[in-house]
Amino acid sequence: MFRIALLCLLAATGLFAQKFGVGKAASPDEIAALDIAVSPDGKGLPPGQGTAAEGAKVYETQCRECHGPEGKGGDETGFIGTPADLKGDKPKKTVGSYWPYATTLWDYINRAMPFVRPGTLTDDQVYSVTAYILHLNGIVGENDTLNAETLPKVEMPNRNGFVPDPRPDVK
Amino acid sequence: MKDASSRRGFLALTTSLGAALASCGGGDGGAPAEAPSRLGKPVSSYGERSRFSAERRFIAPTKTPEQAASLTPLQDSEGVITPSALHFERHHSGIPDLDPSVHELLLHGLVERPLRFSMDALKRMPSVSVIRFVECSGNSRSEWSKPAPTAQMSSGMASCSEWTGVPLRTVLDEAGLKPEAKWLICEGADACRMARSLPIEKALDDCLLVYGQNGEALRPEQGYPLRLLVPGWEGNINVKWLRVLKATAGPSETRDETSKYTDLMPDGSSRQFTFAMEAKSVITTPSGGQALPGPGFLEIRGLAWSGRGLIEKVEVSVDGGSTWEVAQLQEPRFPKAFTRFRLPWSWSGAETTIQSRATDETGYIQPTVQELVAVRGTESSYHNNGVKAWKVLADGSVTNV
Numbered sequence: 001m002f003r004i005a006l007l008c009l010l011a012a013t014g015l016f017a018q019k020f021g022v023g024k025a026a027s028p029d030e031i032a033a034l035d036i037a038v039s040p041d042g043k044g045l046p047p048g049q050g051t052a053a054e055g056a057k058v059y060e061t062q063c064r065e066c067h068g069p070e071g072k073g074g075d076e077t078g079f080i081g082t083p084a085d086l087k088g089d090k091p092k093k094t095v096g097s098y099w100p101y102a103t104t105l106w107d108y109i110n111r112a113m114p115f116v117r118p119g120t121l122t123d124d125q126v127y128s129v130t131a132y133i134l135h136l137n138g139i140v141g142e143n144d145t146l147n148a149e150t151l152p153k154v155e156m157p158n159r160n161g162f163v164p165d166p167r168p169d170v171k
Numbered sequence: 172m173k174d175a176s177s178r179r180g181f182l183a184l185t186t187s188l189g190a191a192l193a194s195c196g197g198g199d200g201g202a203p204a205e206a207p208s209r210l211g212k213p214v215s216s217y218g219e220r221s222r223f224s225a226e227r228r229f230i231a232p233t234k235t236p237e238q239a240a241s242l243t244p245l246q247d248s249e250g251v252i253t254p255s256a257l258h259f260e261r262h263h264s265g266i267p268d269l270d271p272s273v274h275e276l277l278l279h280g281l282v283e284r285p286l287r288f289s290m291d292a293l294k295r296m297p298s299v300s301v302i303r304f305v306e307c308s309g310n311s312r313s314e315w316s317k318p319a320p321t322a323q324m325s326s327g328m329a330s331c332s333e334w335t336g337v338p339l340r341t342v343l344d345e346a347g348l349k350p351e352a353k354w355l356i357c358e359g360a361d362a363c364r365m366a367r368s369l370p371i372e373k374a375l376d377d378c379l380l381v382y383g384q385n386g387e388a389l390r391p392e393q394g395y396p397l398r399l400l401v402p403g404w405e406g407n408i409n410v411k412w413l414r415v416l417k418a419t420a421g422p423s424e425t426r427d428e429t430s431k432y433t434d435l436m437p438d439g440s441s442r443q444f445t446f447a448m449e450a451k452s453v454i455t456t457p458s459g460g461q462a463l464p465g466p467g468f469l470e471i472r473g474l475a476w477s478g479r480g481l482i483e484k485v486e487v488s489v490d491g492g493s494t495w496e497v498a499q500l501q502e503p504r505f506p507k508a509f510t511r512f513r514l515p516w517s518w519s520g521a522e523t524t525i526q527s528r529a530t531d532e533t534g535y536i537q538p539t540v541q542e543l544v545a546v547r548g549t550e551s552s553y554h555n556n557g558v559k560a561w562k563v564l565a566d567g568s569v570t571n572v
Contacts, residue, residue: 017283017284017347018284018286018345019344019345020295020296020297020341020345022288022292022293022295022296023278023284023286023287023288023292023342023345023346024286024287024288024289024292025284025285025286025287026277026278026279026285026286026287030277030287031277031279031285034277034414034415035279035415035417036358036364037356037358037366037415037417037419037423038423039419039421039423039424040421040423040424041421083439086435086439086441087437087438087439089550091435091439091550093430093435095430098429098430098441099429099430100424100429101424101429103424104424104425104426104429104430107366107423107425107426108425108426111363111364111365111366111426112263112264112362112363112364112365112426115235115238115264118264118362118363118364119362119364161439161440161441162429162433162440162441162442162443163440163441163442163443164442164443164444165442165443165444165445165446165447166442167442167445167447167449167554168449168533168535169546169547170538170542170543170545170546170547171535171536171538
């Protein structure tokens with residue numbers, strides 16, 4: 001009886017099927033505490049929401065210092081543009097001209113911004129700043145609500161601009 | 172006796188060459204002669220290099236020191252191992268200060284058994300050591316338009332170490348990948364939690380969970396206490412300070428695999444998931460910024476590497492590309508590792524251009540920058556593996572071409 005109980009315990013903790021058995025079972029809470037990965041289909045996006053109108057206010061206090069007013073200035077590439085900016089001698093890679101997925105913008109702001117205090121924005125603030133930057137590019141309306149459902153549906157202008165690696169391409 | 176005198180002659184020659192080749196020797200003439208009557212320094216618990224040894228990383232100017240890079244002084248390198256203290260750096264939000272007694276690796280997502288591994292637990296598992304290069308795909312970015320003046324500036328975002336760790340496959344097997352798991356999202360514990368998506372085929376092939384570098388623990392700037400090694404693939408996917416692995420059906424399309432580390436083509440399209448670093452080489456002696464002491468013998472030395480396997484051949488031209496000679500390769504060679512090449516040369520004293528080109532085991536021959544530009548234009552930023560040439564002027568100084 002005890003042996004069966006032990007086996008059940010081992011199976012439940014995940015140790016049973018490990019060859020070396022040195023890993024510990026990760027609980028749902030332990031995973032949730034670290035799992036911030038987001039997919040283009042929206043998997044991983046948390047509850048919460050925001051609009052560009054709200055994002056403009058967050059931007060003033062959290063982003064403007066480095067990125068300039070309305071995303072113009074500060075950063076060397078900036079946020080605003082269209083895929084037409086990618087051709088010619090001095091192509092400009094911006095959120096509007098280059099980024100293929102809106103979820104990437106949410107994920108990057110969530111992970112890495114503001115630069116000197118990453119990870120301090122609330123989920124609502126991340127949604128709203130994402131909406132603001134997309135709005136500056138004319139991709140979403142000022143009062144469009146972005147959340148886990150609507151954000152993955154945003155179509156980025158350069159969505160189809162990427163091709164697989166054809167190398168070796170020079171012989 | 173004859174041996175001893177020729178050895179002395181050789182030493183004298185190399186010493187003068189070394190002094191002459193040094194681009195920034197202190198040269199105050201105050202170096203004390205050997206003084207056998209005076210006691211030297213005592214033993215120490217952690218060694219320091221000689222005060223006369225001045226090789227150092229070049230810190231590329233950026234707006235912030237945390238989002239920055241430093242470059243390996245390849246022109247001063249010996250053999251194929253980069254000293255850990257000189258391994259190039261690229262950080263996106265600074266170097267975290269991680270305590271290995273609390274640091275854990277979480278493996279979850281499309282696995283049968285989500286697992287946590289302490290550093291002690293990981294180190295209990297079967298480990299291997301391999302010699303592999305790591306190269307930032309932005310290495311040689313300057314060469315698209317304005318060639319850099321030294322080997323460090325042109326090619327120094329590549330380094331080579333002996334790495335020790337647990338095969339990633341071993342840990343994935345412990346958790347049991349589900350059949351629909353096709354990608355692994357790999358995330359660091361740096362402030363920006365930098366993340367990249369790794370195809371599962373590569374994860375199951377030759378990737379390592381690394382805790383050791385060149386005989387000791389990883390340096391903090393190389394990911395202490397745990398980093399991912401993805402042999403032969405662009406540096407950015409070798410995620411440092413590794414904390415989370417999540418098995419997924421598709422890539423996460425993170426910022427660093429979409430807006431960065433993608434290659435813009437002249438037609439406005441961009442190549443994505445351009446992982447492999449193709450065959451490349453650079454002459455390190457003599458190279459830009461150095462000076463030849465005068466006409467006569469000098470061994471040409473350099474480094475070659477390929478993200479697709481072994482270096483099979485390195486050819487060197489000392490006449491501006493008219494003729495090429497096959498250089499000697501230092502054995503043993505390792506796949507996806509620096510390979511040292513050497514060629515004896517007697518410099519006539521006339522101005523000339525020297526360059527090297529590598530061939531790897533797939534038969535791929537390192538192209539010229541012009542050949543790359545003809546296909547990719549000048550705005551693709553990343554993955555520049557073009558031939559690097561140095562001009563030797565009549566006065567012995569060496570510059571970029």
